[in-house]
Amino acid sequence: MAEYKTRNKKPRKNYLTISDIPTLPAPLPRVHTPPRTPEYPNTCLVDMENARSSPTSHHILNTSQGRLTEPNSPDTLVEQPSSSLLSFDSSSLFLLSKEHTANLSNLSPHFATLLPSPMPRLPLASIDNTLSYPIPKTKKRKRSPHEKLLDDLQKISEHLERICQDFDTLGEFLRLLFWHKGRKRDTDLRQPYHKEVVCRFLQGRSKVKVVHIIRKIYQHPHSQPSWQCNDVKEQRAKAFSLEGDPVDIRYARPAIASYVAQLYAARAHRDLTILTKNDPDHPEDVPARVSLDHLTWDDIHSFSPDRAIATFQCRTPYLYTLFEYLAAPRKKGVSVERKYRPVDIHVVVSINALVVGHNRYVNGYLPIHLGVQLFSCQVHVNIKRWLCRMGLVTSDKTVRRAIANMTEKKMQESTINEAARNEVTKCYVLDNCQRNSAVHEGGGLLLKTIMKVGTAATEIGLQDCPQGAWDLKSHLSLVSKNCRSSMTVDTLWESINxxxxxxxxxxxxxxxxxxxxxxxxxxxxxxxxxxxTAPIAIHRIPEDRQTKIQPLGTNSEREVEIHGLKHCIEDFDEQIGFTAGGADETTLEWISGDGATFQTFLNLQKYLAPTALGNRETLRNKIATPET
Structure with a gap:
């Protein structure tokens, strides 16, 4: 050991230094300790990298004697150049254990130079067989998207091999992956991790959603039968099929399309069933079934396609959205609005026809309203029958019964209630009507055209009438005074503002x-x-006023004749309910007509005035004015 000069410091322990033990020319990787050989329990095996083919590739260090020997000749020391001994293999390089470190001092200088150098300034007592050289931390190179895809596909291939070995097929694995208990009271056999992973995926709490997987399967080139398939036309024709089980379809794309089509068809059919019933919790919706006993003219006048559309949107949003998508023409995927043929009326007509096909008693969306309109327009009965078969209108017989019910019950009941309060809110206008009709004569062989004549009347609702305006006693008292007998053109001129x-x-x-x-x-x-506004407007009609009218039943009388007009008035009074009101002595009734009708009415009053009949029979309770 080399001696170092110290500056009043404590003497250091004896460490191995670089001068004592040479270092390797390159940093060594992690040290691996091979298992001990049973034949040499007190020796360690050193494998040299460059001497594998040589007969002396393995050398044994006898720690008890402190010399290097060969397996076949343990007493013979093999001397090799230091360059060959320093090139160790990283997989076979190792350190000595604690029990052998004590014999390092007995080694010869020649062999000491052959040992690998430990970490600098490391005590001999700290050398252990578990010690390894530290590996320097290197920053991983960032992979390109293509390299990452290749690595992921390689992993997928390895996992698929393992899946096919364990589950035979990929389909069986996916079936078990999405397995779930059928009923709540059944036991869930899945592991917690299995349930959590599948739950997160199906609930959309992952980056990849279920729709992404479905799209990948649907757009995969192998999901569609190719042109080389023998039954390619038959397999492709099964797409969007509503018949048969989609499980029987082999290819994925036709099977998915068929399953989705059947799912949507079932939902649309269920929505149509919902529309055949009324919703009592939402009175603002259009009722599906309108009772003829409770039908009023307000229900007919209040019909609007917007209200029906709002009902469809609220009760069956999927069905309405589907028909709205189909009804609107599209250019480059964008719907185009039609000014004279709006989409809403098309949706109402289409859905109404299908709903009536499910239940013919559904008349609230369109049929009863359209039937009354066709009746008022006097459309031929054959056209009504065709439209009834299409599900667009109610039958002509039902419409006639509804109109008669509204006239006889609703209008007559309201007239009786008004007469009890000495009020009049109705008047009617007379007019003649003619129609050419073909009549068969001679047993049906000859056809002759004749004109049918009659009298029609329209009931009109009165509004904004002051109290006592229709008092019969006041009117008769003014007539008895005969104040108008002196009326001349000059008096009329002076009465004008x-x-x-x-x-x-x-x-x-x-x-x-x-x-x-x-x-x-x-x-x-x-x-x-x-x-x-005043002073120009003396008595202006309100902006929100809408005059309500109702046609009455036509008769075959001639209103220009005395007897014919008398029968017409009796018929229309009975339809409105004036005769059942019992207000002949208290209220005044108003009728109107053209010039010929007005003149005939005056003549009729003149002929009936001398009689001792009542006010209704002598028409004293009526006032007539010509049409303007």
Missing amino acids: WSNQFDSQALYIVKTLVDAIPFLHSYSKVISDRFR
Whole structure:
């Protein structure tokens, strides 16, 4: 050991230094200690890298004698150049144990130079067979996406081999992977880790979702039968098939398409079943079935496709979305709106026809309303039958019964209740009607056209009438005074409010000029407001008023004849409910018609005035005005 000068320091322990033990030219990797050989329990085997082919490739160090020997001649010392002994194999290089370190001092100087150098300044007592050289930490090279894909595919191949060995097929492994208990009370046989992994995947709590896997399977080139397949047309035709079990389809893409089609068809069929029933919890929805006993004209007038669409969206959102997607034309994947053929009415008609196909008593979405419209337009009965077979309208017989029920019950009941309060909220207008009809004569061989004549009437609702406006006693008292007997043209001229008339005419002229000159268009709204306010507007109809009308049953009488008009009035009074009200002595009733009807009515009153009949028979409780 070399002696070092110290500066008043404590003497150090004796360590092996570089001058005593030479170091290797390159850093050694991790040391591996091979198992001891039974033949030489007190020796250690050193394997040299470059001497594997030589007969003296293995050398034995006898620690008890402190010399290097060969297996066949333990007493013979084999001397080798130091260069060959220093090239150790990393897999066979080892250190001596503690029980042999004490004999290192007895080794010859020649052999001491052949031993590998330990860590610098390491005490001999700390040398152990578990000690290894530290490996320097190196930063891993970042892999490219292609390299990472190759590594992952290699791992997939290894895992698939193991899966196929354990489960025979990949399908059996996937079936067991997504196995679950059928009922809640059954025992779950899966391990906790198995349940957690599958649960996270199915609930979308992973980066890769279920849809990604389905798309990969559907778009895989081997999921579709190729052109080389013998039954390629038959296999591809099974896609989106609603018949048969998708399990019987071999290829993945047709099987998935068939399964999805059957799933969507079942959901649409269930939605149609839902629409055949009423929802009592949501009165704002359109009722599926409208009872004819409770049907009113307000229900007919309040029909709107928007309300039906809102009902479909609320009760069956999938069915509505599907039909909305199918009804709208598309260009490059974007729906195109049609101004004169909106999508909503197409959806209502399509869904209504299918719902009526499930249950013919469903009439609330469209059939009863469209049937009343066809009846009012006097459409031929054959067209009604065709539309009824298509599921678009209710049968003509049902529509006629509904109209008669609304007329006889609803309108008559309201008229009786109003008469009890000495109120009148209804009037009707008469008019003649004609129609050419073909009549067969001579046993059905000859066809002759004849004209059928009759009288039609329309009931009109009255609004904003002051109290006592229809008092019969007040009217008869004024008639008995005969104040109008002295009425002349001059008195009519003086009764006109000419100031309001001149102001209205001047405002009409200004309105015409403003609309004709583009520069003055901004004043158009101001002038329109002047028409709606005082003093121009004396008694203006409210903006939200909608006049309600109802056609009455037509008869075959002629209103221009005295007897015909008398029969017409009796018929229409009975339909409205005036005869059942019992207000002949208290209320005044209003009728109107064209000039010929008005003149016939005056003649009828003149002929019946001298009689001793009641007010209704003599028409004293009615007032007639000509049409404007």
